[in-house]
Amino acid sequence: MALFKRLAEHQRPVLDFTLDGEPACGLLGDTLLTAILTSGAHLRGSDFSAEPRAGFCLMGACQDCWVRLGDGRRVRACATALETGQQVLREPGRRP
Amino acid sequence: MSAVVIVGAGPAGIRAAQTLVEHGVHPVLIDEASQGGGQIYRRQPANFTRPARQLYGFEARKASALHQTLDALAGQIDYRPGTLVWNAEHGALDTLRDGHAAHLPYQRLIIATGATDRVLPVPGWTLPGVYTLGAAQIALKHQGCAIGERVLFCGSGPLLYLVAYQYAKAGAKVLGVLDSAPFSAQCRALPELLEQPATLGKGLYYRAWLSAHGVPVHQGATLERIEGGQQVQRAVWRKGDQLHDTECDALAFAHALRSETQLADLLGCAFEWSTLNRAWLPRRDQAGRSSEHDVYLAGDGAGIMGADAAEMAGERAALALLQDLGQTVDPQRCRTLEKRLTRIGRFREGLEAAFPFPEHWAEQAPDDLVVCRCEEISVGELRAVVGEGHWEINRAKAHCRVGMGRCQGRMCGAAAAEIIAHCSGKALHEVGRLRAQAPIKPLPFGVEHDA
Numbered sequence A: 001m002a003l004f005k006r007l008a009e010h011q012r013p014v015l016d017f018t019l020d021g022e023p024a025c026g027l028l029g030d031t032l033l034t035a036i037l038t039s040g041a042h043l044r045g046s047d048f049s050a051e052p053r054a055g056f057c058l059m060g061a062c063q064d065c066w067v068r069l070g071d072g073r074r075v076r077a078c079a080t081a082l083e084t085g086q087q088v089l090r091e092p093g094r095r096p
Numbered sequence B: 001m002s003a004v005v006i007v008g009a010g011p012a013g014i015r016a017a018q019t020l021v022e023h024g025v026h027p028v029l030i031d032e033a034s035q036g037g038g039q040i041y042r043r044q045p046a047n048f049t050r051p052a053r054q055l056y057g058f059e060a061r062k063a064s065a066l067h068q069t070l071d072a073l074a075g076q077i078d079y080r081p082g083t084l085v086w087n088a089e090h091g092a093l094d095t096l097r098d099g100h101a102a103h104l105p106y107q108r109l110i111i112a113t114g115a116t117d118r119v120l121p122v123p124g125w126t127l128p129g130v131y132t133l134g135a136a137q138i139a140l141k142h143q144g145c146a147i148g149e150r151v152l153f154c155g156s157g158p159l160l161y162l163v164a165y166q167y168a169k170a171g172a173k174v175l176g177v178l179d180s181a182p183f184s185a186q187c188r189a190l191p192e193l194l195e196q197p198a199t200l201g202k203g204l205y206y207r208a209w210l211s212a213h214g215v216p217v218h219q220g221a222t223l224e225r226i227e228g229g230q231q232v233q234r235a236v237w238r239k240g241d242q243l244h245d246t247e248c249d250a251l252a253f254a255h256a257l258r259s260e261t262q263l264a265d266l267l268g269c270a271f272e273w274s275t276l277n278r279a280w281l282p283r284r285d286q287a288g289r290s291s292e293h294d295v296y297l298a299g300d301g302a303g304i305m306g307a308d309a310a311e312m313a314g315e316r317a318a319l320a321l322l323q324d325l326g327q328t329v330d331p332q333r334c335r336t337l338e339k340r341l342t343r344i345g346r347f348r349e350g351l352e353a354a355f356p357f358p359e360h361w362a363e364q365a366p367d368d369l370v371v372c373r374c375e376e377i378s379v380g381e382l383r384a385v386v387g388e389g390h391w392e393i394n395r396a397k398a399h400c401r402v403g404m405g406r407c408q409g410r411m412c413g414a415a416a417a418e419i420i421a422h423c424s425g426k427a428l429h430e431v432g433r434l435r436a437q438a439p440i441k442p443l444p445f446g447v448e449h450d451a
C-alpha cells in the first residue's frame, strides 16, 4: 500500500525502475523516496530491530532513508533523483 | 586559493554572496542541495510547473527575488550545488560531490547552514507515515505530494499552522491541528508579536482559514502516542484529562527548529547558552563575527530567527567580512540591518512565549520510548546511564550510544538533553552539548579523493 499521495504535477513522463527486483514506476522529477513511497510503504528495515522505516526528515538530516542501488552504491532516497532503469533494493535491516 | 567560502545557499548564504560580489569579492558558494534557495524557498524540480504563488504563498515575491539573485550571480561566484561539506579544520573544508572528495582551503568562511526540525519523540514516532513538519512541507513543495491520505498535524511553533494550511489548500485531507501550546500563551505573547504585525497577521490568517474550512484546531492538546503495525493507524492525544484518538494514516510533528552548528564546532568557535533556543549556539557579535577571526555566522544556523532575518544577517556578515578585509562599507546600512535584526529578535521572543516549549515532556516520557531512532536507545536506557552518574551528554553518549548514530544527534540530541537534565536534576545548560565529529554526515563507501 502506498504511503504518499500525489496532489499535483501529475503530467510528467513515467520512469520505469525496479524495486526489490519487481517492476515499478515513478515520474520524472521524483526523488527515490517519492517514487518508492507512492507505490510502497517503507524504504528500509532499521539496523537493530528490522522494523520498517520510511524516512523522517526529507532534508538529508535523519539518515533513515538509505537504499541500495544496483551498482552497489548506498544513497539517501530523499536526496537522490529517480532515474530510468534504476535497480533499487530495500535493505531488510538486522533482526535482534 | 579560494579566498572566501560560504556554506549554505539559503536566504542567508545567497544575500551574503550577493553583498560580496557587489564589493568585488567573488566567493565560493557551497550547498548540499541540488538547487539553491534553502529550506523556506526550496525549489521544485525543473520540469514541475506550479507557479511561485502556489508554492510559497505570501512569500512568493521574496522567494522569486532570492532565486533571481542567485541566478544572476552565475559566472561571478563559484557556485557548487550538490556538494556536502563534511569536515572543517582551520583554514580548509572537506567536501564531497558525486562521490568525489575534495579539499577546499579558505581565507574567510561564512557559515549559513540553517536548521532542522526540533523533535520531541512520542511512542510510535518511528512508524512509516510519521514525519517532521518540515518533511511534510518538503514533500508538498518539492514533490507535489502529501505524506498520506489523511494527515494529522501536531506539536507547536509557527510551522504547525503554516504546513497544515498549505496541505489543506493543496487539497490534502487535514484531520486536525493539535497545538501543545495553550491559547492563553498566545494572548500573553501579543505585545512582542505586534513587533512584526505582518508576520503576526499571516499566522492568524492560517489559523482562521483552517477553522473556516472545517479543520479542527485544538490548543493545549498533547500527542501521547502513535499506534499502528507496519504504518500509522491512529494517534492518541490528550486535552486536559481527556484522552482522544484520531484514525489517520500520516502524522507530522515537531516543536520549532534547531540550528545546524557542527561546522562552527569543528572550527573551534566558542559557544554560549541561549535560553531562548534552549541550546548552545556559536557566539557571534551583532555583525555575525564568531570567536574565530576568519569565521562568520549568519541565518538560522546561528540561532533561529526566520527567513527575513536570515537575509539581513547574511548581508550583515558579508559586510563585516569586507570591513575586516579593509574595505569601506556603508556604515548606515550596517546600523539599519542591526536595528532590524534586533526588532525581529524581540518578535522571536514573542513567538517563544506564544509556542512555549512543553516543559513536562521529559518527565512524562515513558521508559520504553525510543529516544534515538538510529541506535534504538530507549529513554529507560538513557535514564539508567544518568543514574550511574553520567549526566554530561557526551559521557552519556559514550555509555549508551545516544547521539552516536548516523544522524549525529540531529534528531535525538535536543530530546536526550531534556531527559538527562530532568533525570539528573541539573539545569539544561549544565548537561552540555553533543560535540560534532567528522564526517558530520555519513560518507558513502568508495569515495574518490581529488587532488
Ligand SMILES: Cc1cc2nc3c(=O)[nH]c(=O)nc-3n(C[C@H](O)[C@H](O)[C@H](O)COP(=O)(O)OP(=O)(O)OC[C@H]3O[C@@H](n4cnc5c(N)ncnc54)[C@H](O)[C@@H]3O)c2cc1C
Pocket (backbone or CB within 6 Å): A059, B007, B008, B009, B010, B011, B012, B013, B030, B031, B032, B033, B037, B038, B039, B040, B041, B083, B084, B085, B086, B112, B113, B114, B115, B116, B117, B133, B134, B135, B137, B138, B159, B162, B257, B260, B298, B299, B300, B301, B305, B306, B307, B308, B310, B440
Ligand atoms: C523544512 C523547513 C521548512 C521551513 N519552512 C519555512 C516556511 O515555510 N516559512 C518560514 O518562515 N520559515 C520556514 N522555515 C524556517 C527557515 O529555516 C528559515 O526561515 C530560513 O530558511 C533560514 O535561512 P538560512 O539561510 O539561515 O538557512 P536555510 O534556508 O536552511 O539554508 C541552509 C542551507 O545550507 C545547506 N547546508 C547545511 N549544512 C550543509 C553542509 N554541511 N554542507 C553543504 N550544505 C549545507 C542546506 O542544504 C541549506 O540549503 C523552515 C525550516 C525548515 C527546516
Ligand code: FES
Pocket (backbone or CB within 6 Å): A054, A055, A056, A057, A058, A059, A060, A061, A062, A063, A064, A065, A076, A077, A078, A079
Ligand atoms: S528522510 Fe531524513 S535523511 Fe532522508
